Amino acid sequence: MIGISGRTRVCALIGDPVWHSLSPTIQNAAFEHLGLDYVYVAFNVSAENLEKAILGVRGLGIYGLNITMPHKISIIKYLDILDESARRIGSVNTVLNRDERLVGYTTDGVGALNALRYAGVDPSGKKIVILGAGGASRAISFTLAEYARELIILNRTVERAVDLARNIRDALGDLVNVKAGELADRNLERELKDADILINATSIGMKPNDSETPVRCDFLHSNLTVFDIIYEPLETRLIREARIAGAKTIDGLSMLIHQGAASFEIWTGMRAPVEVMKEAALKKMREAEGYNRGMKDDW
Numbered sequence: 177m178i179g180i181s182g183r184t185r186v187c188a189l190i191g192d193p194v195w196h197s198l199s200p201t202i203q204n205a206a207f208e209h210l211g212l213d214y215v216y217v218a219f220n221v222s223a224e225n226l227e228k229a230i231l232g233v234r235g236l237g238i239y240g241l242n243i244t245m246p247h248k249i250s251i252i253k254y255l256d257i258l259d260e261s262a263r264r265i266g267s268v269n270t271v272l273n274r275d276e277r278l279v280g281y282t283t284d285g286v287g288a289l290n291a292l293r294y295a296g297v298d299p300s301g302k303k304i305v306i307l308g309a310g311g312a313s314r315a316i317s318f319t320l321a322e323y324a325r326e327l328i329i330l331n332r333t334v335e336r337a338v339d340l341a342r343n344i345r346d347a348l349g350d351l352v353n354v355k356a357g358e359l360a361d362r363n364l365e366r367e368l369k370d371a372d373i374l375i376n377a378t379s380i381g382m383k384p385n386d387s388e389t390p391v392r393c394d395f396l397h398s399n400l401t402v403f404d405i406i407y408e409p410l411e412t413r414l415i416r417e418a419r420i421a422g423a424k425t426i427d428g429l430s431m432l433i434h435q436g437a438a439s440f441e442i443w444t445g446m447r448a449p450v451e452v453m454k455e456a457a458l459k460k461m462r463e464a465e466g467y468n469r470g471m472k473d474d475w
């Protein structure tokens with residue numbers, strides 16, 4: 177690690193829990209690679225301590241923040257300025273302390289957009305099916321609606337999908353083609369036939385439920401790009417079955433890296449070293465896997 181001095185800019189993750197976060201690894205690798213005098217730490221902050229934590233950020237002059245569960249919405253009332261997309265989406269995952277004013281951004285949507293582009297997939301003019309209507313889907317849907325020919329939002333609780341589609345139309349105008357429906361086989365079968373991109377923004381398939389998948393494998397095909405934002409496990413059942421079906425696949429680590437890269441660029445004004453960040457994350461994940469295996473063997 178670069179020598180920490182009285183001038184070092186401190187960035188921090190605030191969430192609950194943060195113990196297993198890869199963000200410190202990813203961000204410190206990037207700072208170090210570019211020789212920047214920044215350091216990134218993580219604070220476990222409960223919902224009841226959020227206000228005090230933000231007072232601390234102001235008092236200590238902490239330079240940048242990442243915000244994760246469960247504070248992405250509740251943080252908003254403690255900030256001074258919201259960037260346009262954070263305001264629209266109603267969620268903040270990045271804060272910049274600019275001249276003692278806390279400015280909130282969201283990089284979840286642009287993270288997904290850049291993960292697609294990095295994999296050589298341009299969402300412009302494409303039919304995109306997104307599963308889920310929670311916070312992550314909201315950010316991704318708002319961003320991709322501006323590019324897609326057609327965006328279909330499918331969710332278990334159909335009302336949430338309908339609300340999200342309406343919010344997007346209200347914000348972006350009737351020109352965007354956004355539809356909503358229930359996350360059910362009949363809709364998946366119909367919508368996936370001629371779709372170009374499928375994004376899983378639900379938690380279906382996440383550890384410990386990694387034997388689950390949101391989509392029957394016979395609905396997947398080789399003209400699809402399948403993007404799963406889950407990164408634990410790195411290869412979800414959906415990603416595995418998509419690969420077998422001949423689809424192009426993008427995993428959740430790519431989302432994590434590109435969303436982190438966008439935060440890095442907000443804090444530093446420099447281009448993020450995406451490859452370095454990805455390698456650092458993979459190394460850490462492999463170490464954790466070995467450690468967990470070791471633990472199991474010991475038991």
Ligand code: ATR
Nearest residue numbers: 308309310311312313331332333336377378379380
């Ligand atoms: P996030 O911020 O990660 O998006 P969230 O806001 O809790 O988290 O959203 C989780 C998403 O996964 C929701 O779309 C949720 O569907 P509901 O709106 O119906 O709750 C979806 N989800 C979670 N578990 C699910 C399951 N077992 N089956 C179907 N959808 C599920």
